[in-house]
Amino acid sequence: MAQEEVHDAGLALGLSLGGGGGGGGDRSNSSRPARWEAPSLTLSMPDDTTVTATASGGGCGGHSVSSLSVGVKRERLEEAADLGEMVSSTAAAGAEDDDDGSTRKKLRLTKEQSALLEDRFKEHSTLNPKQKVALAKQLNLRPRQVEVWFQNRRARTKLKQTEVDCEFLKRCCETLTEENRRLQRELQELRALKFAPPPPPPTNSSNSGPPSSSPAPPFYMQLPATTLTICPSCERATAAGKVDPDRPKATHHFFNPFTHSAAC
């Protein structure tokens, strides 16, 4: 097909116009390809021919200015650009240039192109200029298109990852909420226990054994109520609860690993 020449023509345009225009080799200024020459644009073709488009107005040189005006330039030059760009679209492969320059034709990459791009993306999520040009050549696309594809692909990857992270955080939140509920219930039970009338004195000394040995009731239920204090780091959350003022906090701090783990 004659598509390749058209692609390459488009390539030069991409180099000269893209905000990230890309592709121009290394970052040095030594080998800059096609450039904007106000008020007319010269597109360098690979075969040393040029396409010149006249743009009325414009005439800005700097990058910062170009950010603002490139869009306008683009619009004005799209007709010239369409010379190459539009025909490269598979959708428009057989079509003539659109009479209305304002409509944006859209390329659909072939399965083979997408597959190769995916493969390369798996290897590296970014491309250096050389790789970009080589890949573009291989795919019969413009470097700008390869660049855009990688850009969009990175964005999609990031979006997916964000969704995954979001799901994970949601589950964490649910887990913590559930644990919080459980701990609130536990706290209520403990408070109820603390303010309940004191039980009769034990008649059997065996009750004072190590609390953790018996599965029911829970071991902390067997601790004297006065030892059940609030973890300092939790104090804020349970400020309504009254800490026994008679006891020094630090010495008899009741540490429940469960409450301390997540709730803190």
Added chain:
DNA sequence: TGTACTGTCTCACTTACTTCA
């Protein structure tokens, strides 16, 4: 050496087009 300028690259956001249910 410090500074302004410029070009390039990448990202986030948006637009426009295509495909499909």
Added chain:
DNA sequence: CCTGAAGTAAGTGAGACAGTA
């Protein structure tokens, strides 16, 4: 056929960085 949603190529503006005068 029409329509809305989803997917995606491409446009746009801004920030970061490097090279240069």
